[in-house]
Amino acid sequence: MFVLNRVLFAGSIIVPESTSLTACHFSAVHRRTCPRRNSPYSSVDSERYSSLVKSVMSSRVSSQTPETLQAEDDHVYGPVVKAQMPSRTEQRLPKTLHPFINSERTVETEEPEAGPPARILLNRGKSRPFIPSVTRILQQTLSPEQIFYLERWKRRMIAELGEEGFKEYSQNIFKQGKLFHSALEDILTSADTWRNKNLSETPQCPPEAQGYIQSISHVLEDVSAVRAIESSVQHGSLNYLGIVDCVARYRGVLCIIDWKTSEKPKPFLSNTYDNPVQVAAYAGALNSDGNYKYQVENGLIVVAYKDGSPAHAHQINSELMSEYWKTWLIRLEDYREQKSSASSSMSPEK
Numbered sequence: 001m002f003v004l005n006r007v008l009f010a011g012s013i014i015v016p017e018s019t020s021l022t023a024c025h026f027s028a029v030h031r032r033t034c035p036r037r038n039s040p041y042s043s044v045d046s047e048r049y050s051s052l053v054k055s056v057m058s059s060r061v062s063s064q065t066p067e068t069l070q071a072e073d074d075h076v077y078g079p080v081v082k083a084q085m086p087s088r089t090e091q092r093l094p095k096t097l098h099p100f101i102n103s104e105r106t107v108e109t110e111e112p113e114a115g116p117p118a119r120i121l122l123n124r125g126k127s128r129p130f131i132p133s134v135t136r137i138l139q140q141t142l143s144p145e146q147i148f149y150l151e152r153w154k155r156r157m158i159a160e161l162g163e164e165g166f167k168e169y170s171q172n173i174f175k176q177g178k179l180f181h182s183a184l185e186d187i188l189t190s191a192d193t194w195r196n197k198n199l200s201e202t203p204q205c206p207p208e209a210q211g212y213i214q215s216i217s218h219v220l221e222d223v224s225a226v227r228a229i230e231s232s233v234q235h236g237s238l239n240y241l242g243i244v245d246c247v248a249r250y251r252g253v254l255c256i257i258d259w260k261t262s263e264k265p266k267p268f269l270s271n272t273y274d275n276p277v278q279v280a281a282y283a284g285a286l287n288s289d290g291n292y293k294y295q296v297e298n299g300l301i302v303v304a305y306k307d308g309s310p311a312h313a314h315q316i317n318s319e320l321m322s323e324y325w326k327t328w329l330i331r332l333e334d335y336r337e338q339k340s341s342a343s344s345s346m347s348p349e350k
Contacts, residue, residue, distance in 0.1 A: 094329035098238060100280075100322055102287045105295050117189060120291050122232040122243060131234065132335065134242035134281045138274050141334045146273070177261050180212040180304065181230070181245065184259060187213070188226050188246065212261055214308040223257070225249040227294070233285040238332060244282050247296060250315070255300040256283045266303045269314040275301050276316055277331065280324035297321060 142150070158166045183205045205213055228247040235241070246257040256279050266272055279299035287295045299316035316324070 092330060094326055095333060096329070097326070098284075098329060100284050100287065100325045101297065102295055105287070105293070117226045117247075118228040118231050118292075120228075120231045120233075122241070131239055131241050134240060134278055134285075137240060137281075137331060137335045138278060140338065141331045142274075173261075176208050176212075176306070179206050180209040180261055181259060183209040183213055184216075185229050187220070188223075188229055188248075211306040211308040212304040215304040215306075215311040216259070216302055219250075219302050219311055219313050222251045223248050224252075225254075227254070228292070233282055233289050233292070235285040235288045236290075237288065238284075240281070240285065240332065242278075242282050242285060244286065247286070250300050250313075253298050253315075254294070254296055255298045255315075256286070256296050257300045257302065258282075260301060260303045262303050262305060265305070265309075265312070267312050269301070269316070272301050272303065272314060276314075276320070276324045277328050279316060280321050281328045283321060284325055284328070 154166070157169065161169055187205075226246065226248040228244060230243060230245065231247070232241060232243050244256060245259050248255065248257055250257065258275060258279050260266075260272070260275060269276060276299065279301060283296045283299060286292050297318040299321055301314045301316070302311050303314070304311045
């Protein structure tokens, strides 16, 4: 006989609490006439498990509702903290938004008469005050993530090549880049047109740069009206300078053109890391520099490959340039704060 302490539902029969039922209530109505089979549980030691069966059958069924269970859980474990949707971090803005465009200059609607590209040399005399370059500022304001990946790459290269091997590798990369820029400068300043497919075979192109020149040959077909090559630019009020690779029209749009070399493909603008910020910094400096009578609102980053495979050309329109200009202003502020903190720590205590 089993004793049920709570209300049970057996089909459509409601059994009240503490009602005693005999086993016959749960027996089948019709008895089979076929030979009885041995139950697989007949060999179970019922005495051994009788206490377990009694404890299970005599346990009370909770009458709590979902609300009371929730209250009990809150009391024991504390209230449930629901995960919130991640909110977008507010974009950091520069403290002072210096203008990207020089309002005192008018935008050229027509191309001026053709002439030799400008090349203003950088003058760093001892008597002149130190002015940081765009490259220096960007290198000293790298994010922790950028520093981590850069150091990891360096350690991996040293482990593979050794200290001397890595040093030689870095020197070769620098040499190849310099030869590439020199050969490109000769091509762009040449009186002959460069729109042909045999640029890498020109006499002034060294063997180390032939692959890179061949790589950018299809880009050069869309370059015209070169205004400046390897020319320095300086922002008077923000006090920084840089050297622009090229200022020319690409597919009819006047651009700051930055020529880059890479061993790995960089098919997307995001693969070029801080290069768009660098281009925006150059454009802002040029627009402020009195040596240039025009303004540049667009940019172009060309990534050339040593094996001669087609270079990737990443255009940066005026809207994107404005955003990268804001990023540059933030990096410039960070650089100045670093310099200020360093100066304060080096000054003698009063």
